[in-house]
Amino acid sequence: MTRPTLLALGASLPVLLPVDALAQDADRHLLTGAEVVTMQGGWTEPQALDILIEDGRIAEIGPDLTAEGAEEIDLSGHVITPGLVDGHWHMWNTIARGMARSERGGFSQTMGPLAKVWTPEASALSVKLGMALAVNSGITWVNNWAHNTVSPAHADAEVAAMRDSGVRGRFSYGYPQAAGEGEMMDLADLRATAEDWESGRIGLGVSLRGPDRSEPEVWQTEITTARELGLPVTFHMGGSEDAAAQHNAQSLDEEGMLGEDIHVVHMTSAPRADLETLAESGSPLIISPWTEMQVGYGVPNPALMQAAGLDMAVSVDNTVLAGQINMFEVMRLTADLGDGFSQAQQSLTDATVFDWASRQGAASVQAPEGVGVLQIGGPADLIAVDTESLNTQPSGSMDFLLTHAADPEDVSFVMIGGEVHKQGGALTRVDMRALTREAAQMLDEIKAAAADG
Ligand SMILES: [Zn+2]
Incomplete structure (x- = not known):
């Protein structure tokens, strides 16, 4: 030997x-x-x-x-x-850690002006930093939820940075943060991207505003297009109480627009009936307990989600709110929220939550076989x-x-x-020290550009 x-x-x-x-x-x-x-x-x-x-x-x-x-x-x-498998992470803003509040106000008021002047270079650098944080935390598959796809160049930059990283995952092609509710995402570039897609470690999906954040004609057309292209779809839903009160799980169900390929994020404030509608249709649910609390959606009840029969995955969401990329803390909080709401020890077992962050999480978000x-x-x-x-x-x-x-x-x-x-x-x-310095400098440039705008 x-x-x-x-x-x-x-x-x-x-x-x-x-x-x-x-x-x-x-x-x-x-x-x-x-x-x-x-x-x-x-x-x-x-x-x-x-x-x-x-x-x-x-x-x-x-x-x-x-x-x-x-x-x-x-x-x-x-x-x-x-x-570990992360089901929902807006990697484009990784360099904006902590920019969830400023003298302008909370998350939307602070990030909105930055998102408008965000460059492809800033998106690429954010993905590079995010992938280093992912590996550091043991995440080897990530769904990059690109909800500031300002232009085709922004999409290309994120995809290139993902491929360069060597980490496995999905690029979920999105929309500009500034897009109006009646405005369609760039479906032409989505089609072109799908047609030219090279297989490898990075798959392609679509992230949408969905029924909570866009008009019916928009989300129906976008979902239909994604399905024609055979791409998995993800959107936020039922996070805040106002959003949950729309009961959009029912609207989606009526349109035949739920199922294994429709991956819903949050549902923090949604009633059990809406969770069950998702579960019965086969749509999985992805939660991000830390950021759901931080952004004021409320406190997720993972035990209720499990009881409703949902296929689950967990996620870090972003560094803007979360600060840390720490899947171990995400797992710990998920398990303990389950027990807290159930008022019973180990009602949501540690083994189950680890499954959500690995095997089950991968299956929920349709990661490739073996992930x-x-x-x-x-x-x-x-x-x-x-x-x-x-x-x-x-x-x-x-x-x-x-x-x-x-x-x-x-x-x-x-x-x-x-x-x-x-x-x-x-x-x-990764040369971590060089990367973090470059990231800090890039964020300063973006902030300066936003102030000028
Ligand atoms: Zn999100």
Whole structure:
């Protein structure tokens, strides 16, 4: 047995790997020493298993594997799980962290003027920063909900930045923030984008204003067009009490415009009957508990959503409100809100919520086969969480550790499509300090342009 390189996890690595090292990365890896939660069929208890990765895919999962010529990565003291899945993230505004309030007022008053002067370069840089934050937090598949698609150039810039990142996900083509309720999104460019779409790690979808935020002719035409193009659709609905009072789940149902391809976000204030309408139609629900509270929608009740029979996914939404990109906090809050509303411990189990952030979440938002689970033939998108850190050792059970104890700093290792994105707790493909400085400078430029406008 030949194992040419033994990369100990704790070994210090250069922040930027040379190009030839990256090329070698994509080849064969043997992950050893860890416990593994595969999530095949739902939550699975951790088992001591090795994972062999070839050509970006999982070739073998089993105890004590050997693989001649493969690069061995020792992940002792870790749990390997599927990479986390984020169902709804407006990546275009990642550089605007904290700009949810200013002397102008709250979110809309502060972000509205910035959104109008937003450039393709700012969108691209935001996506780049967002993808670094995603990897840091263990997210390996993200639905980039592009709701400031000011022009085709903005869309192209976001797609290019997504592809450059090496992270897997979907670009959900959207509309300009300043679009009026009677104004159609750029359906011609959506069609052109769909026709020219190159397969790869990034899929294409559509994000709309939907019935809460656009006129019936607009949302009906937009949904019909997306369906003609075979693209999954997502929109916000039922967040605030005013929005929920419109009961647009019923309007959509009457039009035949719910189903597995229609992915609804929020429903924070919606009554159970409307949740059940979505569930019966097959439409999943994506929630973002932190930002739903921050923007004043109310407090989501994930236990009620589960009881209504919904297929669920969770999300970070954005940095503007949330500040952090921390899927562990999203999972913790989701689980604990369930128990709080139910007034019963573990009514919404930690295992269930981890499922929403991995296997079930991926299925809900129609991510490609194999995303959110570890299975032979599936993409090698996985993370290793330190189970012997200050945060995690000791922890009562693995599902508790993953949803309540661990933090992004405990994600030691991230692999996407067989390529290493984080190792020894450090991002391997991004010069973080240069990126954050560039982001701060870009935000200053946008703010100056908005002030001039
Ligand atoms: Zn949103």
